[in-house]
Amino acid sequence: MPRFMGFVRMEENLDTNPPQALFEAMDAYIGERAANGVFVDGGGLFGTEDAVNYVVRKGEVSRVDGPYAEAKEVVGGWSLLQYDTVEDAIADQKLFAELHAKHWPEITVISTLRQISEAPEEPTD
Numbered sequence: 715m716p717r718f719m720g721f722v723r724m725e726e727n728l729d730t731n732p733p734q735a736l737f738e739a740m741d742a743y744i745g746e747r748a749a750n751g752v753f754v755d756g757g758g759l760f761g762t763e764d765a766v767n768y769v770v771r772k773g774e775v776s777r778v779d780g781p782y783a784e785a786k787e788v789v790g791g792w793s794l795l796q797y798d799t800v801e802d803a804i805a806d807q808k809l810f811a812e813l814h815a816k817h818w819p820e821i822t823v824i825s826t827l828r829q830i831s832e833a834p835e836e837p838t839d
Contacts (some may be wrong), residue, residue, distance in 0.1 A: 717754070718803050720793040720810070723824040725786065726761060735816035743813060747795070752806070756793030768816055787824070795827075803827060 727735045733742035797803040803805040804827065 715796045715798060715802060717796045717832070719793065719828050719830055720756070720795055720807065721789050721790040721826040721828075722814075723787045723826065724790045724821060726788040728821060730820070732818055736814065739813045739817050743810065744793075747806075749786060752795055754794040754796060756795075758791045759789060760789055761775065789826065800829065803829075 723752040732765055744753050744756070765779070769776050795803065795806075797806065807825060811823070813821045814821075814825065
């Protein structure tokens, strides 16, 4: 069964919190998918003010702490999902995005779905 990682990206430091209607719609959406085995795990993320990044550049490792003035969008949430087919995953991701469009239309959200590689990629020569 193919597995996927879902991400929700949005502008950081929004002047508004998600509306209660979106929380309620998401609870129902996630509850249904958890009950049928599609939703494996997921959650929201705190802002980047407490984030820690390690940057590897030219063989050197350096630590960079938030906040990040240059960041325009951040990953605000994530999910681990599994579907019978790629087509099912894509269709369901659209429903997820539509929940945000309906319940929080004043913001821009990018809903991303990426399939998880189940085996190491073969090295290219």
